[in-house]
Amino acid sequence: SQKIEQNSEALNIQEGKTATLTCNYTNYSPAYLQWYRQDPGRGPVFLLLIRENEKEKRKERLKVTFDTTLKQSLFHITASQPADSATYLCALRTGGSYIPTFGRGTSLIVHP
């Protein structure tokens, strides 16, 4: 069956370091991969979208990579700040569908 895996353990890092979050998938051929941020009591907020034919996408301090051979996406936040503390969700879409399927998310905690 299709599976999207994100680390269920929280990632704790020190302010100023680079945070790297992982999204792995199996039995899936996504054409698009999205990353969202979710704060407690709020809905997810869209951050970045990357297509299967793109290796890397950047937006300010954010960088996403997409390796269809490894079936993995990495999400990096450089120069992390305590305000970056949140849960980050990856979501996959196949080419024939507009419906994103979400991973369970990974909590990031940035310590001052």
Next chain:
Amino acid sequence: DARVTQTPRHKVTEMGQEVTMRCQPILGHNTVFWYRQTMMQGLELLAYFRNRAPLDDSGMPKDRFSAEMPDATLATLKIQPSEPRDSAVYFCASGPGGSNYGYTFGSGTRLTVV
């Protein structure tokens, strides 16, 4: 900033009662989703509309749940009768047509069925 508006924000109801949740998508967005989020299951798709037509409701328990878009500014999700296992946060999300976009989520309705 344009936003997706969901009402109510919180709802506590007794088992067996009908619950209606409402969503106002962003004007011009033709794609609307309903998701349910729990600690155990994460975000699960309940319903998907495109141009107000329901295209996927396979994730929705049909015997008690129903989703509609009576017009382009309103999407509704009804549960009748509600059960304690329906307790969750229900999110509505909308997006423009096209593949290059993410979706905008509302703040959710936190439902507690006692």
